[in-house]
Amino acid sequence: MRFGQRLARAVAEHGPLCVGIDPHPGLLDAWGLPRDVSGLERFALTCVEAFGGHVALVKPQAAFFEAHGSRGVAVLERVVADLRDSGTLVLVDAKRGDIGSTMSAYAAAYLADGSPLAGDAVTLSPYLGFGSLDPALEAARASGRGVFVLALTSNAEGSSVQRAVGPDGRSVAQAVVDAAAARNAGADPLGDVGLVVGATVGDLGVDLSDLHGYVLAPGFGAQGGTVADLRAVFGRELRGVLPTSSRDVLRHGPEPASLRSAAAAVRHSLEM
Numbered sequence: 001m002r003f004g005q006r007l008a009r010a011v012a013e014h015g016p017l018c019v020g021i022d023p024h025p026g027l028l029d030a031w032g033l034p035r036d037v038s039g040l041e042r043f044a045l046t047c048v049e050a051f052g053g054h055v056a057l058v059k060p061q062a063a064f065f066e067a068h069g070s071r072g073v074a075v076l077e078r079v080v081a082d083l084r085d086s087g088t089l090v091l092v093d094a095k096r097g098d099i100g101s102t103m104s105a106y107a108a109a110y111l112a113d114g115s116p117l118a119g120d121a122v123t124l125s126p127y128l129g130f131g132s133l134d135p136a137l138e139a140a141r142a143s144g145r146g147v148f149v150l151a152l153t154s155n156a157e158g159s160s161v162q163r164a165v166g167p168d169g170r171s172v173a174q175a176v177v178d179a180a181a182a183r184n185a186g187a188d189p190l191g192d193v194g195l196v197v198g199a200t201v202g203d204l205g206v207d208l209s210d211l212h213g214y215v216l217a218p219g220f221g222a223q224g225g226t227v228a229d230l231r232a233v234f235g236r237e238l239r240g241v242l243p244t245s246s247r248d249v250l251r252h253g254p255e256p257a258s259l260r261s262a263a264a265a266v267r268h269s270l271e272m
């Protein structure tokens with residue numbers, strides 16, 4: 001099954017919430033864990049226990065694993081494998097983007113069968129030009145995986161780049177939306193090329209109506225985005241929108257049951 005189909009099935013079963021695994025040093029402290037690889041591993045595997053099989057999509061943030069060097073990356077590989085074994089879809093938040101020839105190597109790492117870092121999808125940055133992502137889009141298509149491309153990020157600094165208007169009158173973000181929409185054309189129900197649009201962006205200012213893909217919405221929770229903000233940005237129904245929360249759920253650790261309840265409460269708030 002294609003990624004978009006697997007995600008549709010997972011969202012129908014568990015709801016649209018994506019939970020992030022972001023082992024911030026401060027969270028390791030709060031969970032009573034050491035700020036080293038052993039603490040990282042305990043933190044991450046607790047999250048796997050809490051969320052595996054209970055949410056549609058889990059998003060490990062690669063940076064917090066890379067910060068511990070090769071042993072941290074090994075923990076990320078274990079997280080990817082264990083979550084996939086639990087039946088939960090994994091979005092590795094690595095935000096990769098480079099010239100096409102290097103992009104092929106990133107695609108081999110994050111989107112190819114047999115790679116230990118390959119989850120079900122990866123985040124990509126299109127700011128070397130959307131076309132530079134083609135090797136990743138091709139690898140995703142070939143292996144039944146997906147990508148989420150940054151369009152309008154949740155941080156305030158992003159808008160000076162993403163809302164800049166090009167010679168054709170479209171914003172940079174709209175050009176990213178249109179390029180993703182072209183890749184999803186004809187997909188049923190939704191395609192494998194998703195976008196990232198922050199819950200905090202305020203006025204959406206781009207037309208997502210032809211996207212036929214999922215929209216990951218970070219900035220929800222710890223960065224201040226609320227359910228009301230999500231509805232203001234994306235409309236009341238939130239169709240195809242995957243709100244993602246990391247710290248606001250993770251602060252309820254270290255007990256797996258408490259983490260799972262926190263995620264369930266956030267999911268419930270999205271249904272009201």
Ligand SMILES: O=c1ccn([C@@H]2O[C@H](COP(=O)(O)O)[C@@H](O)[C@H]2O)c(=O)[nH]1
Binds near residue numbers: 020221245
């Ligand atoms: O525009 C973006 C893109 C990605 N992120 C990532 O999402 C999580 C958010 O964590 P919270 O603790 O829920 O704030 C984090 O991994 C970011 O790198 C984003 O925030 N905004």
